[in-house]
Amino acid sequence: MTAACLMSTYQPLALSFTRGLGTRLWDQHGREYLDAVAGVAVTNVGHSHPRLVTAISEQAGLLLHTSNLYSIDWQQRLARRLTQLSGLDRAFFNNSGAEANEAALKLARLHGWKKGIEQPLVVVMENAFHGRTLGTMAASDGPSVRLGFQRLPGDFLRVSFGDLDALERITQQFSARIAAVLLEPIQGESGVLPAPPGYLKALRDHCTRHGWLMMLDEIQTGIGRTGAWFAFQHEGIVPDVMTLAKGLGNGIPIGACLARAGVAELFTPGSHGSTFGGNPLACRVACTVLDIIHEQGLLQNAARQGEHLLDRLRIELDGHPQVRAIRGKGLMIGIELASPYRDLAHRAAQEHGLLINVTRGKIIRLLPPLTLDAREVEMIVRAITRLLD
Structure with missing residues (x-):
């Protein structure tokens, strides 16, 4: 029954879950797992949060979709909340992170066009990952992502x-053609690589001097993951454009592109759109997620438990011959290994009841729900230590 009917775009573990609650998942045999993946930084407030269950149920019984041909009250509420939290001025809603980044890239093109640049360039980073549409693949790095899809737009x-x-x-060589810079504050898919301290602030100043847009992909780092609403807030700056998804909907698909007023006004009716983007269900869920994070103090918890988890991992894995580095911010942590371990995620699940993600073949990526507590931190540390031993 069966995977034979699915396109082979993933290599999933032979593991399927039937229910979840908080930081835990249960498979079809009733076995319990501690979820340190959170749907790849999605279920920030945990599985089956009762507030979200109520919001989804109520909204499903009221109204799911009308399209953006009409005003949507929940969409306006969400835009107001996100702009207040971020310091940006306008929001556009769609369905995913890749779509949000496509919107940002279109804004960069329009910004260049407004400045009279016939062929505008966007600066991106080595080892970046911004999505799997043709445009966001072109902005990403790594031959495995782009293999078979050249020539990219x-x-x-x-x-x-x-x-x-x-x-x-690169500024000295191409300054007249550059319209924007797009980057992740912490590179997630590449192994949880934080920008060096002060880099984002220096980049902000550089973009301002040269009239470029500073565009931050906060799809993985946003909505509390690093212990602040958005990772850029650790540096005391505000970008021109920011993209969000993942944790914003806690599993309900939603993406967002936020921008300063002068940048957002580059979009005019008909220049961009989304059939499902910003529907009442997704926006009500996102508003509820923001409420839960604020009311339960999950920003503070992510910062506190993330620091605790980093400290404990560094203590327990100090001197381990296979551990090269342990790094991260908040509850976004990477453990870089000296060489690949075969079937590491499978073994963690089967032998220790712990769900982890392994990226780039040898980097354990930990992205647990922001509700993680001190006892669960110790469970993760114990399981990772035993796994590597």
Whole structure:
């Protein structure tokens, strides 16, 4: 019954879940697992949160969809909340992170066009990942992502992540054609690589001086994952454009592209759109997610438990011959190994009841719900230590 009917775009574990609650999932045999993946940084407030169950049930009985041909009250409420939290001015809603990044790239093109640049360029980072549409693949790095899809659309300049000297060199060569810079504050798919301290602030100043848009992909880092609403807030800056998805809907598909007023006004009726984007259900759920994070103090919990988890991992894995680095921010943590471990995620689940993600073949990525507590931190540390031993 069966995977034979599905396109082979994933290689899932032979593991299927029937229910979840908080940080736990249960498979079809009733076995319990501690979820340190959270749907890849999606279920930030945990599985089956009663507030979300109520909101989804009530809204499903009222109204699911009308389209953006009409005003949508929940959409306006969500836009107001996100702009207040971020310091940006306008929001556009769609269904995913890749779509949100496509909207950002269209804004970059329009920004260049307004400045009279015939072929605008966007600066992106080595090892970046921004999605799997043709446009966002072109902005991403890594031959495995782009294999078989050349020639990709868009004009991008790639520089080393966190290297201000490389940015200065490319500025001297292409400044007249550059319209924007797009980057992740912490590179997630590449192994939880945070931008060096001060880099985002320096980049903000650089973009302002040269009239470029600073565009941050906060699809994985946003909505509390790093211990702040958005990762850029740790640096005390505000970008020109920011993209969100994942944790915004806690499993209900929704993406968002936020921008400063002068940038957002580059979009006019008919220049962009989304059939399902910003529907009443998704926007009500997202508003409820924001309420839960605020009322339960989950920003503070993510910061506290994330620091605790980092400290405990560094203590327990200190000197381990296979551990090269442990890094992260809040509840977004990467453990870089010296060499690949075969079937690591499968073994973690089967032997220790722990769900982890392994990216780039040898980096354990931990992205548990923001509701994680101190006892569960110890469970993760114990399981990872035993797994690597």
